[in-house]
Amino acid sequence: MNHTKTIGIVGCGTMGTGIAIVAARAGFKTRIYDLRPEPLENARKQAAAFLKKSVERGKLPAGEDALIMAQFLTTTDINAFADCDLVIEAVFEDLKVKHGIFQQLNAVCPAHTIFASNTSTISITEIAGGSGRPDRFVGMHFCLPAQLMKLVEMSPGMNTSDATYEQARLLCEAMGQRPVRTRDTPGFILNYFLIPFNNDVINMVDQGVASAADIDLAIKTALGYPLGPLELLDMVGMDTQLLLCEAMHGLTHEPRAACPPLVKRMIGAGRLGRKTGQGFHTYDSNKIFGA
Ligand SMILES: NC(=O)c1ccc[n+]([C@@H]2O[C@H](COP(=O)([O-])OP(=O)(O)OC[C@H]3O[C@@H](n4cnc5c(N)ncnc54)[C@H](O)[C@@H]3O)[C@@H](O)[C@H]2O)c1
Structure with a gap:
């Protein structure tokens, strides 16, 4: 499938790389911007490895990976976004940086370009307020790992026009995703539910209720989850979990959203999860999720 539309992604870390794979795989011309060439090169390598594995597993026809990679343009020049119809921002969780x-x-970007933020915790209305086009702005929260997870939580800000939300929702569906308003x-x-739930599980480990492996096995077996909560936390990373908890607890004062002490100890010990090879579980290498 080849779309005439172009999607830009700003920030090619964990989320930006996954979202770029989703956009290019759906046939959109895909522009990816970051500050330095190194993360862009890394994103390109990770995307190529993931798509190659998808061909090997029969999820993509032979040769399709090269065609999808041909849709990728990585750049350190933001002027390359002048032809984008939708730009999805996935940079650090910092309001000033996003503004x-x-x-x-x-x-x-031209006036018709829709701006979207993948923020997990900052208000969409607040980000939109410093964007210069709050009516053409929407929240698009992809889930980790974006290239495997279909859900996108879509949130209009206070000034988002109905037409913008609808256009963004249609683009999201055209990316092969399942938008939920x-x-x-x-x-x-998702995080309203998951942060307190995951914190309960982390506290269970700390109290020695059961091993990480047995907790994950129990929850996967009983509830049918494809991943255990501790496997998921190892993907998210303890550093990110700390930031998520601080943001959610600061906004809601929900006691179960407060960061568990074990997360801080694990950060101190360098046990961040998959990215350091050790979290609640141990990993051989730092491969892209799903590759
Ligand atoms: N990691 C998750 O589980 C997850 C899930 C959903 C949403 N999010 C949200 O997605 C966003 C990105 O998170 P991430 O985990 O991918 O972060 P990350 O740290 O992996 O990547 C951030 C990227 O942004 C780049 N960047 C920073 N400032 C920039 C700038 N001014 N211009 C261009 N690029 C810049 C960095 O170089 C880096 O490559 C955050 O808003 C986060 O809340 C994260």
Whole structure:
């Protein structure tokens, strides 16, 4: 499938790389911007490895990986986003950094370009307020790992126009994703549920209720989850879990959202999860998820 539309992704870390794979795999021309060439090169390698594995597993026809990679343009020049119909921002979880990016994009992109943020915890209305086009702005929260997970929580800000939301929703579906509408509230649907739930599980490990392997096995077996909560936390990373908890607890004061002491000890010990090879479980290498 080849789309005439172009999607830009800003920030090619964990989420940006996955979202770029989703966009290019759905046939969109895909532009990926980051500050330095190194993360862009890394994203390109990770995407190529993931798509090659998808061909080997029969999930993509032979040769399709090369065609998808041909849709990728990686760049350190934000002017390359001048032809984008939708730009999805996935940079650090920092309001000032996000505002800076959208101000640059607002100067480069045509009036019809929709801006979206993949933020997990910052208000969409607040980010949109510094974007120069709050009516053409929407929250698009992909789940980790974006290239495997279909859900996108879509949140209009207070000033998002109905037409913008609808156009973004259609683009999201055209990316092969399943959009779900949520209000612009802390944690949207998934993190409102998952942060306290995951913290309960972390505290269970700390109290020695059962091993990490047995807790994951129990929850997967009983509830039918494809991943155990501790396997998922190892993907998210303890450093990110700490930031998520601090943001959610700061906004909601929900006691179960407070960061468990074990997370801070694991950060101190360098046990961040998959990215350091050791979290609640041990990993051989730092491969892209699903590859
Ligand atoms: N990791 C998750 O589980 C997850 C899930 C859903 C949403 N999110 C959200 O997605 C966003 C990105 O998270 P991540 O985990 O991918 O972060 P990350 O740290 O892996 O990647 C961030 C990337 O942004 C780049 N960047 C930073 N400032 C920039 C700038 N001014 N211009 C261009 N690029 C810049 C960095 O170089 C880096 O490559 C955050 O808003 C986060 O809340 C994260």
